[in-house]
Amino acid sequence: SRQRNFSAGHERANNPLFTVSNKMAQPKKPACPNFSSGPCAKRPGYTPAALADATFGRSHRAPLALNKIKDSMAMTKEILKIPADYHVAMVPASDTGAVEMMMWQLLGPRGVTVCHWESFGGGWWTDASKELKLGKITNKNADFGSLPDLNSVDWNDDVVFTWNGTTSGVKVPNGDWIPDNRAGLTICDATSAAFAMDIPWNKIDVLTFSWQKCLGGEGAHGMLVISPRTVARLESYKPERPIPKIFRLTKKGKLDKAIFNGSVINTPSMVCFEDYLDALKWAKACGGLDGLIARSMRNFNAIKAFVDKTPWIEFLAKDPSTVSNTSVCLVIKDLSKAQVKTLTALLERNKVAYDIGSYRDAPAGLRIWCGPTVETKDVEALMEWVGYAHDKVKSGEIKKMRIVVTDGLAAGAIKALQQAGHEVVKKKISKEDLAAGALAEWDAIIIRSATKLTKAVINAAVSKPGSKFRLAARAGVGVDNVDLEAATAAGVMVVNSPLSATNSVVELALAHLLSQARFIPRADRAMREGKWPKSELVGHELAGKNLGFIGFGRIGQSLGKVARAIGMNIHVYDPFLPDAVVQQFGATRHATPLDVFRACTHITIHAFLSPQTRHMVNRDLIGAMPGVAPDGTKCGNHVVNCGRGGIIDEAAAAEMLKSGQLRSLALDVFETEPVGKTPLFESANFQGTPHIGASTIEAQNRVGAEIAGAVLAALDGAAPPGNLVNKAVQPKFAPAKARL
Template identity: 50%
Template sequence: MSLSKPNARPDRPWFSSGPTAKPLGWSPEALSTALIGRTSRAEPVNARFREALALTREVLEIPADYRLAFVPGSDTGAFEAALWNLLGPRPIEVIAFEAFGNIWAEDVTDQLGLKARVRRAAFGGFPDVSGVDPEADIVFTWNGTTSGVRVPNVDFIPEERGGLTFCDATSAAFAMPLDWDRLDATTFSFQKALGGEAGLGVLVLSPRAVQRLEAGRQRPIPKAHRLTTADGRLDEAIFEGIVTNTSSFLTLEDWVWALNWCRQAGGLREMIARTNRNAAALGAWVQASRWAAYLPDDPAVRSTTSICLKITEPRVAGLSEAERHAFVREMTALLEAEGAAFDVGSHRAAPAGLRIWCGPTVETTDVEALGSWLDWAFHTALEARLSRTGQSV
């Protein structure tokens, strides 16, 4: 049975999981104060980087004795800087339950050549983390951007531990509470957190991580990711806003604008509340849907930012994986042609389905308007498929 196109479209149809939607009220004019044409060593530029680090600490409520730095290469660059600089002297446990967790496991074992216990789960699941070695370094993503799964809690990380924790928090920061006392090397990037432009990552180090850094370099480190000086001390300049290579000042200005928007909107508590409202709005539609369900079956591990859905309708669910991906591409093409939703297909490494960003820069009214468009796109794509294959609707 055909469905008519809904009357109301989302005002802001940007539901991509990275880069994510800009906050309401953003315009290119926000970048007009960028210090373009200046050297990255100019004092006004350094002051702006310091301001951005201070604002990041304030908004995320990061402890005063933790150190922050900008690292090139977005979250990937920041996380790999942490792995390459810090891993080595202790046993390693990697908790992998989505695409990037698997990449970090590969980095540790194949690129760094280190032995590690890798605890894996398929997309939609969360690994068994019972009995994690308190003396080991623990590598994990807080929220699986590609799987819609998040850490249910950090009880598996001992408060009294010998090892360090390495947390990729890129799609959790600013949207979920982070337990800083359990985190030692934490990273995130602009295009996830608050809808910022790409290119820069943030690295947050606990005092214990700094102590590890200064205990001795584990291996040769490329200049762009080197965090210590020639004499083995923490490179204070990097942690005072001087970047290791020339970075985009437009990205920097975009980040400062987004942080100030966050402060004015109510700070971290409001960012988390906005995310939860968005996730609840989408959840109400999922609960009523006859053809879609959450990819994670366990409610305790479901993400509130990068929400991943599977298609349960038998005539689609029974197709091959390649055919399901093709079906989703047809759905998303319909949505984009109508200007109703952009970039809501699942990650290329994930099972075929939908992935809808519900972070704090998305408006709840747009999430509410999205559901009927998803229904329309699904039924339109299904009718087209059935017609092509000679099946009755």
């Protein structure tokens, strides 16, 4: 309690009261929660150390880098069992770029059929019909879950198709529908099939994929495999349409073989190449393609075993032979779309599975990646959690909460709360309504500094019959506008967002220090009045001056790093600061605030407001400041407060400004906000900002994201220890009665 009341930004200890507990025992969580269908999970055991041999800072044309490119192409060809007379290259813009570069260069001399049954295949139809505007074009499509009639394809046409529908979980079962004696070319998007499905190369003329799918590589690089028939088309057909440089594969009418021998079209990331090489080496160690397919099938079978025994879930693919073994799409038959979103949000918040909601164009459900880099034991653990979470959602144990936002919040944070299944309302609540118990109808309130949650407000809310009020969330650091004792006694959790505004507050405090040293506000005002007071505004450097910190938590330490970098000497008063931190900064530690003020010409405040810190900075402390720096500079005394209003006795500070003992005072926070008439404004050496420490685009987005996460976790009964302020609280609602 004393520590929280003094220093802003120290880490809080873990609190066992807020681990998730339910009557039904939770299953074991997956070791790796990454089940995204792109970018996909890295290989097991991956660490950035795999990139140690990357050719950082070297040209991709240098022999070392060029050999890495060649090696990756050769290993690709070996692992995928690509025929010797086929060509392999890396091309720009991931799988999308690879498909489109071939459509733009190859299509035109024949009719074109586009077979599609999911979102990305639909994109190729759009390219062919609306962008290329081809003459004879046939659209063979099917709804999510089905394949079109592939046996009716006219093979005098060039045919564009996806081997595996990443967004629908439907794959072609084999290549039997493609004749060996076809007249047209096949252009196959195999981005979620390569390295996990058996591709019959005699059926393929163009095949594309990206590194980010089955091998868990990085994005932005596409892979292209072309057959001799494709080379013949490239060398015999010149489309009338312009071909951008990043699409060109020919030179003087012939295939540019250099592109397929390591000389890439544009500059690649050699770090990504190193990552791909690491994945290829792992793939070989798994037994090559056969081993990778086996890994993927084991993962798929773990899901199939769950589906087979569970009546409320089924594959989106209607034909069992077409069910994908990589991007496995599932339908939960007895939950609404909103309930499915609640389920997936619950899994994400509990760090069980990330990014497994169905694709935005697909029916509501799950999409679970089962490619080779995923471990089967993690899939099994995930499915147990899916069953567990389903039962919680279905039973109503996971309830929709009502959250009111009274002082504004980033749009992304509100969206995150809504996507978790909550009702979120932005509205102002008057002091009178708050005092009358208006919060009783809300599960949670999110505030900034304007709304005051006094003892009377909290007690009025919780004492109303049927009150739901359980959580107060402060989007920011300071919680002096919340009566913590009253909240704790009432069983109301209080959370804040201490991490998000650090950079912004640090930069504002530094800006005030610099403005004080160089008289920037006075200079600006004088020039607006037509004056040129150059000789009157001789400032001083901050380098060599002693900067005293009252409170040296997260924000203080971050500002301390900057201050050291410009040559200031660090002095601190913080009774809870570990000695190791003092030593790290080479700082001078003081036993009392008075000692700091005696030693420093510059002071910055980074403490919480409490009975102990209210009016801590008074006449006595300011009067003890030396006015002369260690280097002999008569720079005067300067105080900055970007912490909490009320720590400085503003009346005393105004007197010290008038007397000259305080050369300048800079405040971002005030005893009363908004500020009315104050004697501080009578001094030309006062500079103020209207509590804008966290008012940056970046901080507001981070604050929103952090407080949304804290609110969701707290409503689940597991408030993060780093965000929970009143750790002694016994929640009004037990976790089993709240959300999971």
